[in-house]
Amino acid sequence: MMSDKSVSRSVRGEPVRQRVLDAAERLLRQGKADFSMRDLAAEAGVSFATPFNRFGSKIAIMHALSARRIASMEARLSSAALTGDAIDRIFFTAEIAASVMLLEPVVNRAVMGSLGAPGSAPGAVMEQSARLWSAALDRGEGLADAWRSRGLAILPAQLAFGFRGILSFWTAGELTDTDLAPAARRMVATLMLGFADRRRRPALIEAVSPIF
Numbered sequence: 199m200m201s202d203k204s205v206s207r208s209v210r211g212e213p214v215r216q217r218v219l220d221a222a223e224r225l226l227r228q229g230k231a232d233f234s235m236r237d238l239a240a241e242a243g244v245s246f247a248t249p250f251n252r253f254g255s256k257i258a259i260m261h262a263l264s265a266r267r268i269a270s271m272e273a274r275l276s277s278a279a280l281t282g283d284a285i286d287r288i289f290f291t292a293e294i295a296a297s298v299m300l301l302e303p304v305v306n307r308a309v310m311g312s313l314g315a316p317g318s319a320p321g322a323v324m325e326q327s328a329r330l331w332s333a334a335l336d337r338g339e340g341l342a343d344a345w346r347s348r349g350l351a352i353l354p355a356q357l358a359f360g361f362r363g364i365l366s367f368w369t370a371g372e373l374t375d376t377d378l379a380p381a382a383r384r385m386v387a388t389l390m391l392g393f394a395d396r397r398r399r400p401a402l403i404e405a406v407s408p409i410f
Contacts, residue, residue: 214244215252217243218242218252218253218259220242221238221242222263223263223302223305224241225237226309229304231312238256256312257315260313260315261313261321261322261323263305264310264321264323265326267299267306267309268330271291271298271330272329272330274298275287275290275294275330275333278290284337284339284340285340285341285390286340287334288386290334291334292361293382293383299365299368299378300375300379303375310368314366323362324358328358329354330358335349335350337350340395341395342393342396348393349392356389360389384406390402391403
């Protein structure tokens with residue numbers, strides 16, 4: 199359990215963390231994906247040690263930037279006036295996720311490109327992404343009754359894997375900005391087919407069509 203002093207330090211430190219992350223985004227926006235921690239400290243107007251003290255490494259900073267993107271997706275999903283069933287919500291979430299990444303393609307490609315680099319500690323991107331898809335699934339309306347419980351257990355991680363794979367091809371330039379959302383929709387349709395109620399399957403099959 200954290201002491202009152204530890205909590206107080208944590209609260210006071212949060213604006214500094216956000217300041218460092220804001221500075222990292224500015225550097226990425228300028229095309230400086232290879233920035234050093236010294237560059238980052240100077241851009242943030244903090245001491246050289248501060249980024250290390252707050253995050254530990256540049257890779258951890260990039261993981262924190264990825265978490266910002268997922269938090270933005272979660273905020274958009276939670277504030278939307280949603281209609282339809284779980285399948286509709288998953289399609290909507292795919293649109294949200296793609297639109298967030300396309301807000302700043304240069305920054306977000308740099309963030310995505312860094313996530314595969316080895317670090318001293320694993321990140322939490324997969325867990326955060328799976329939580330987003332799990333929120334969209336909610337109680338799983340639209341899934342076949344016989345497969346609903348299994349789908350709710352399996353689909354969040356599989357959707358996280360699928361969207362991460364699409365982003366990797368987008369980051370590498372093999373998918374254009376225009377391709378991103380359609381590729382995400384096809385991924386969703388393909389995964390949902392295995393668990394959808396039979397009345398939803400024809401539309402999902404129709405949605406799975408060649409990209410090229």
